[in-house]
Amino acid sequence: MARKRYDDDVPSEHHERWLISYADFITLLFAFFVVMYAISIVNEGKYQQLSEALGDAFGGRGAATQVNTNVEPVLPLSHIVNRKRNEAARREHERMGVLARDLTATLLPLVKSGQVRVTQNARGVSVEINASVLFDQGQALLQPEASEILQAVGGLLRNDPHRIEVEGHTDDVPIASTVYPSNWELSAARASSVVRLFIDSGVAPARLSALGFAATRPVAANTDPVGQARNRRVAVMILAALPETGGNILP
Structure with missing residues (x-):
């Protein structure tokens, strides 16, 4: 008579009972890694959706939301860099605004008469001076009154x-x-005259450059004497620093 095997008395379903515990462990491990991944690349909208979904799966809506409520979001590096760049740009814009106001106050009589224009733009601060204030017609030698203004x-x-970039501009009437x-x-000679005076006033030569544009960058039509007079000018451009590199600031 054959011996009765002990295994024959154990129901067949008991042999696979370990799979239930294993499946629970794998599910929890998967949930853990999903949560860790979500924390590493926080997106507020997607994180909320993930939290609610996990809450539904593990004990009711909102259960997952209650986990990690005190965890500080880990911001991407690009977000931090952009925030610092924007803050640096804001501070630089304020500094240039103060400089523009100081220049306007210094040149106020000429600003009121329309012979000088002080403006602030994305490049920095521009001081545009009518050439008649600085030079005799067709000349590049500064008048005595002009020297006082530029000093x-x-x-x-x-x-x-x-x-600082000093730009010389003319009208389109040929000169020979x-x-x-x-x-x-x-x-170019007019721009150089202004640069030399700035150097004599104590501005570091390494900060200065002289540019001659002739009649290539008009700000008014050259069809009448008023427009031509407007185009004959010297522009002193104080360049704003670039937030990315700190450019346009003397080392």
Whole structure:
């Protein structure tokens, strides 16, 4: 008579009971890694959806939401960099605004008469001076009154760290002389005269550059004397610092 095996008395379903515990463990492990992944790349809307879904799966809506309520969101590096860049740009804009107000106050009589314009834009602060205030017609030698005006501007810019571009502009009327064969030479010479005066006023030469544009960048039509006079000008451009690199500031 064959011996009765002990295994024959155990119901067949008991052999796979370990699968239930194993499945529970795998489910919990999966939920843990999903939560950790969600925390590492926090998106408020998607995190809320994930929390509610996990809450429904493990004991009621909102259960998962109650977990990690005190965890600080981990912000992406790009978000932190952009926030710092925007803050630096805001502070730089405020500094340039203060400089623009100081320049306007210094040149107020000429600003009121329309011979000087002080504006602030994305590049920085521009001081646009009508050429008639600075030079005789067709000349690049500064008038004595002009030297006093520019020395006051140079005094404000002496301790300022920003780089400065001095631009010379003319109208489209051709000039031909032994000194200035064209408006290109005249505009560059006028810009250089202003740069030299700024250097004499204590502005560091490394911060300065002189540019001549002739009649290529008009701000008014050259069809009448008023427009032509408007285009004959010198623009002093104080360049704002770039938030990304700190450019336009003297090292």
